[in-house]
C-alpha cells in the first residue's frame with residue numbers, strides 16, 4: 334500500500350481567474366480551490382498573479398490542430414499591472430488571514446506544510462514582471478509583501494525580456510534576449526531571495542540567464558519537453574540539459590496543447606501523457622530535476638485529471654511510468670523544496 338505523497342505544484346492561476354471566486358469554498362468549476370487541494374493532497378503551490386493584456390478578453394485560447402502561430406500579446410503598462418497585482422496579492426493575504434493557507438516567507442513555511450499539520454503553503458509569484466517598475470524601486474516592497482517567485486515575462490515583451498508567443502511547430506528561439514534592465518532584475522532577485530522562473534521566456538533570454546551564472550538553479554515552473562510536443566513554450570533538449578547541470582528543475586505542465594504531439598487543446602488527452610513528459614526529462618537529466626507545474630486554472634488540462642482533487646490519479650500514472658515511491662516524493666515535493674531553498678538562502 335503506497336504511502337501518502339504530498340504535492341507541491343509549481344504553477345496555478347487560481348488567484349487571478351475570472352470572477353475572482355472565493356477559493357475557500359469548493360467551486361463548481363475550475364481546477365483549484367482549498368477543498369480540492371485538501372482532497373488531492375496538494376499541500377503547497379506557487380500561486381501566480383497574471384495581468385492580461387488589455388483587449389485580450391481571456392488568456393484561454395482554443396488552439397486548432399496543426400500549424401499555429403499567434404503574435405505576441407500586447408504589452409501591459411507598469412501602473413496598470415501594479416494596481417491589478419496589488420489587488421490579487423491582497424486576495425491571497427485575505428486567505429492567509431482567514432487561516433486557509435500560509436504565505437511562504439521562508440523555506441520553514443514550506444517544510445511546515447509537508448505533513449499537513451498546518452494549512453497549505455502558497456508561494457506568491459508574478460507571472461510577467463510588468464508590475465515591477467523598470468528602475469526596480471518597487472521590488473523590495475513586493476518582497477516585503479511576500480513575493481518569493483517571479484517570471485520576468487509572460488508571452489509578450491516588457492522592459493526586462495521577451496516571451497515566446499504560442500506557436501507550433503516552432504522552436505522557442507524567437508526574438509531578442511534579456512535587456513540590461515532584465516539583467517538588473519535577475520541580479521536583484523538573487524540578492525533579495527526571489528526565485529526566477531524561465532517558463533514563457535524565449536530561448537535567447539533563457540541562455541542570457543544561464544550565462545549570468547547567478548549561482549542559482551535554472552527553473553522552468555510549467556513547461557514540457559519540446560522533443561515530445563514541438564511547441565514554442567516547451568524546452569529543447571539543450572535547455573533541459575542546462576537546467577539539470579544547474580541543479581534546477583522542470584515543472585511538467587498539464588496544459589494539453591503543450592503535452593500533445595499535435596498541439597491540440599483537447600481535454601480528451603490522457604493523463605499518461607503528463608507522466609510521459611516527466612519520464613522523458615527524468616531519463617535525460619535525472620529524477621531530481623523533474624517536478625510538477627500544473628497551470629491549473631490557466632489552461633485546458635486532461636479531463637481524466639480534472640483539477641487538484643484528481644492529483645492521486647496523476648500519482649498513479651507516474652507509478653505506471655516507472656517512478657517508485659521515493660522518486661515520487663522527489664517529483665511531488667522535494668525537488669521544488671530544494672530549488673526554492675537555493676533561491677531563498
Ligand code: ZN
Nearest residue numbers: 460533555631
Ligand atoms: Zn503560464
